[in-house]
Amino acid sequence: MNSWRNYTEISRIAYFSMEIGLTTEIPTYSGGLGVLAGDTIKSAADLKLPLVAVTLISRKGYFRQTFNEQGWQQESPVDWRPEDLLELLPGKALVTVENRDVKVQAWMYRVKSPTGGELPVLFLDTDIPGNLPEDRKITDHLYGGDKSYRLKQEIVLGIGGARLLQILGFQVRKYHLNEGHASLLTLELLNHHRLPVEDTWDERASWDTRSVQEKCVFTTHTPVEAGHDRFTYDLVNRVMGEVIPTDLLKELGGKDELNMTMLALNLSHYVNGVAKKHGQVSQALFPGFEIHAITNGIHPFTWGSPFMMALFDKYLPGWAYEPELLVRVDNIPDREIQDAHAGAKAYLFQYIEEITGAKFDPEILTIGFARRATAYKRANMIFNDPERLKKIGAGKLQLVFAGKAHPHDDYGKKMIQEIRNQTDFFGDDLKIVYLPNYNMDVASRLIPGVDIWLNNPLRPLEASGTSGMKAALNGVPNFSVLDGWWIEGHIEGLTGWSIGPPPTETTTDVNHSDEDVKDLYNKLEKTIIPLYYKDRKGWTQVMKNAIGKNAYYFNTHVMMRRYVTEAYLR
Numbered sequence: 001m002n003s004w005r006n007y008t009e010i011s012r013i014a015y016f017s018m019e020i021g022l023t024t025e026i027p028t029y030s031g032g033l034g035v036l037a038g039d040t041i042k043s044a045a046d047l048k049l050p051l052v053a054v055t056l057i058s059r060k061g062y063f064r065q066t067f068n069e070q071g072w073q074q075e076s077p078v079d080w081r082p083e084d085l086l087e088l089l090p091g092k093a094l095v096t097v098e099n100r101d102v103k104v105q106a107w108m109y110r111v112k113s114p115t116g117g118e119l120p121v122l123f124l125d126t127d128i129p130g131n132l133p134e135d136r137k138i139t140d141h142l143y144g145g146d147k148s149y150r151l152k153q154e155i156v157l158g159i160g161g162a163r164l165l166q167i168l169g170f171q172v173r174k175y176h177l178n179e180g181h182a183s184l185l186t187l188e189l190l191n192h193h194r195l196p197v198e199d200t201w202d203e204r205a206s207w208d209t210r211s212v213q214e215k216c217v218f219t220t221h222t223p224v225e226a227g228h229d230r231f232t233y234d235l236v237n238r239v240m241g242e243v244i245p246t247d248l249l250k251e252l253g254g255k256d257e258l259n260m261t262m263l264a265l266n267l268s269h270y271v272n273g274v275a276k277k278h279g280q281v282s283q284a285l286f287p288g289f290e291i292h293a294i295t296n297g298i299h300p301f302t303w304g305s306p307f308m309m310a311l312f313d314k315y316l317p318g319w320a321y322e323p324e325l326l327v328r329v330d331n332i333p334d335r336e337i338q339d340a341h342a343g344a345k346a347y348l349f350q351y352i353e354e355i356t357g358a359k360f361d362p363e364i365l366t367i368g369f370a371r372r373a374t375a376y377k378r379a380n381m382i383f384n385d386p387e388r389l390k391k392i393g394a395g396k397l398q399l400v401f402a403g404k405a406h407p408h409d410d411y412g413k414k415m416i417q418e419i420r421n422q423t424d425f426f427g428d429d430l431k432i433v434y435l436p437n438y439n440m441d442v443a444s445r446l447i448p449g450v451d452i453w454l455n456n457p458l459r460p461l462e463a464s465g466t467s468g469m470k471a472a473l474n475g476v477p478n479f480s481v482l483d484g485w486w487i488e489g490h491i492e493g494l495t496g497w498s499i500g501p502p503p504t505e506t507t508t509d510v511n512h513s514d515e516d517v518k519d520l521y522n523k524l525e526k527t528i529i530p531l532y533y534k535d536r537k538g539w540t541q542v543m544k545n546a547i548g549k550n551a552y553y554f555n556t557h558v559m560m561r562r563y564v565t566e567a568y569l570r
């Protein structure tokens with residue numbers, strides 16, 4: 001394919017996401033949501049699905065994380081040059097921000113699969129001569145700035161994105177809104193789908209919400225009311241102006257505030273949560289809407305370590321495009337699974353030594369924990385009773401952590417600092433490192449190299465979680481609270497281990513922290529540590545089960561086939 005125009009020849013699914021994580025070199029993601037979007041796009045390319053993705057260029061990235069002497073997170077912009085990696089497309093859209101015209105342009109990245117599949121990702125950009133200096137910064141910082149900045153970004157993403165697709169000649173068969181950030185695109189579609197009756201603002205019959213719904217699929221990712229984007233109508237009127245009549249907007253997006261989730265719910269014909277449990281939780285949050293569930297996945301070829309992938313290639317050729325083949329993992333000799341994992345472990349330990357100077361022991365059971373450092377994920381929970389942890393783990397455990405806290409999240413930063421400060425108490429008895437600047441590169445080295453993957457969120461706040469799926473693919477069993485995808489992937493003692501009580505049918509989960517902590521220590525002491533050190537064969541079987549019973553299913557190939565049959569073709 002030479003010209004972007006070739007992409008416009010067939011009609012496509014337009015996949016809108018505030019963040020997309022394709023590679024570390026394009027730092028336009030902050031965590032799981034963006035990485036999921038990237039993995040989704042890569043599987044779509046593998047499967048040759050007609051898709052075009054739209055996101056923001058985030059010229060300053062999310063941020064680069066370092067630590068000061070006190071272990072407090074420091075943030076700096078990520079330097080990258082879009083012009084080195086992306087191609088600027090002709091054509092500009094105009095959006096209205098604070099009563100001014102703001103120009104929006106798009107940079108294109110081509111995602112190419114070895115299957116021959118190929119599709120474009122458009123990165124929207126307002127850093128254009130002629131725009132006011134402040135408007136040129138709208139697409140600089142992912143999740144930066146205040147409410148007004150966020151609303152401007154969502155105008156660019158939703159309205160700017162929809163307009164630019166049209167200007168470039170893309171034909172769109174469905175719009176997929178990955179989280180509510182892109183909901184404003186529905187307003188643009190409403191304006192396109194006005195029925196040819198009285199062309200007056202207050203002619204309600206002329207607003208064809210039905211046609212817009214038929215075009216839109218909405219995936220919600222947030223399991224709590226407070227997590228959904230909202231804007232006061234004062235702000236909306238000042239920043240966005242009247243895109244559709246205010247009365248109608250209030251009807252669709254909420255009476256008192258513009259709630260982006262409500263707007264998307266009201267204007268989509270198919271809505272889903274990102275795991276079965278999350279579907280139920282969302283259903284309870286939004287009664288009156290039918291909410292389905294399609295469990296998230298990971299892109300197998302992106303997240304397999306080179307060591308494990310070589311083994312899969314040898315015994316299960318074709319696995320990367322048909323991950324279901326992993327179900328036959330038991331054909332691989334134990335010894336070779338162990339060796340592949342040892343390779344990934346050595347590769348991680350080399351990195352740990354390079355970055356922190358700490359020398360980790362390849363014989364010792366190593367626990368990994370890495371994800372965004374935010375309160376509900378409880379990164380510091382394993383340190384709840386340091387004396388007990390020392391007793392259980394001295395000489396038998398090593399811990400590797402990583403993860404960024406949002407720049408405004410002091411609690412998250414404290415949690416990191418607390419972990420970093422544990423090293424003095426544990427000394428050489430139990431080595432602990434906190435690796436800086438968690439990103440896709442660090443993740444792909446860290447996750448496959450540990451022996452178990454720890455996850456202890458406060459239920460039901462982990463809508464899905466995907467890092468555990470990356471672990472499973474690499475034969476790293478999960479040790480996790482029963483929330484998100486793990487409720488579906490967990491078979492106790494076979495695919496990994498649970499922490500805390502079983503999930504409840506009710507959606508209002510209470511805080512089980514005390515039970516969780518106790519169970520965490522007990523299982524480590526009585527089940528996991530003995531199995532690891534005394535039953536190598538038993539341990540290796542759990543590793544294989546993680547691959548054959550978790551990874552074969554929890555991947556974006558399976559997920560995309562479900563989106564096609566259950567959402568896009570409806």
Ligand SMILES: *Cc1c(COP(=O)(O)O)cnc(C)c1O
Pocket residue numbers: 030031032033035370371372438439440443464465466467468470
């Ligand atoms: C996979 C991934 C995540 C998501 O991790 P969760 O445990 O699902 O929260 C976050 N950040 C990066 C860099 C990742 O690769």
